[in-house]
Amino acid sequence: MDLGPLPDQLQPVVAFHGHLCPGLLIGYRAVQAASQALDLGRSEDEELVTVAENNSCSVDAFQQMLSTTFGKGNLVWQDNGKQAFTVMDRRKNRAVRVSFIGDRLKHQRPGGGTDREAFARELLNAPLDSLFKVEEVAVEPPPRAVIETSIICGRCGEPTQASRAVTVDGKTLCRPCAAEVNA
Ligand SMILES: [Zn+2]
Numbered sequence: 386m387d388l389g390p391l392p393d394q395l396q397p398v399v400a401f402h403g404h405l406c407p408g409l410l411i412g413y414r415a416v417q418a419a420s421q422a423l424d425l426g427r428s429e430d431e432e433l434v435t436v437a438e439n440n441s442c443s444v445d446a447f448q449q450m451l452s453t454t455f456g457k458g459n460l461v462w463q464d465n466g467k468q469a470f471t472v473m474d475r476r477k478n479r480a481v482r483v484s485f486i487g488d489r490l491k492h493q494r495p496g497g498g499t500d501r502e503a504f505a506r507e508l509l510n511a512p513l514d515s516l517f518k519v520e521e522v523a524v525e526p527p528p529r530a531v532i533e534t535s536i537i538c539g540r541c542g543e544p545t546q547a548s549r550a551v552t553v554d555g556k557t558l559c560r561p562c563a564a565e566v567n568a
């Protein structure tokens with residue numbers, strides 16, 4: 386997909402994700418919409434939290450641009466299958482939900498399939514308010530990441546977070562081992 390020279394802010398997002406695709410552009414513009422609404426900078430620590438209602442390409446823009454990441458625990462996945470994202474700023478105690486309202490179908494090819502390049506070009510250039518609904522929401526941020534104690538699985542011997550351990554026949558096991566024992 387060749388869209389010509391990309392904006393400076395987009396280049397590291399594409400490098401992080403590994404390719405340029407319509408989904409990533411939805412995320413890139415959604416971050417812009419959320420940042421504009423909340424007047425955000427980059428998250429240094431955990432003051433930002435993103436709740437992503439899908440686990441597709443778009444989410445990588447939130448990881449790269451806002452530093453809300455799966456590893457830090459300030460990226461939460463809600464499996465709703467929607468291109469919708471809630472970004473919370475703990476310091477300002479504000480949150481906005483950004484949901485995609487653009488129309489992929491208008492880029493449908495007569496023979497079937499989507500004209501991805503035309504769709505991508507629209508995603509890159511269209512005004513934000515034609516692509517997203519943005520609403521201020523009141524959301525309780527999830528608790529900050531806590532360091533949890535580990536137990537040793539009684540079957541495979543691997544350390545496992547205590548809250549994920551399962552007791553089977555009096556033995557404390559990790560989830561995969563418990564599933565195998567119960568199979
Ligand atoms: Zn992608």
Ligand SMILES: [Zn+2]
Pocket residue numbers: 538539540541542543558559560561562563
């Ligand atoms: Zn185990």
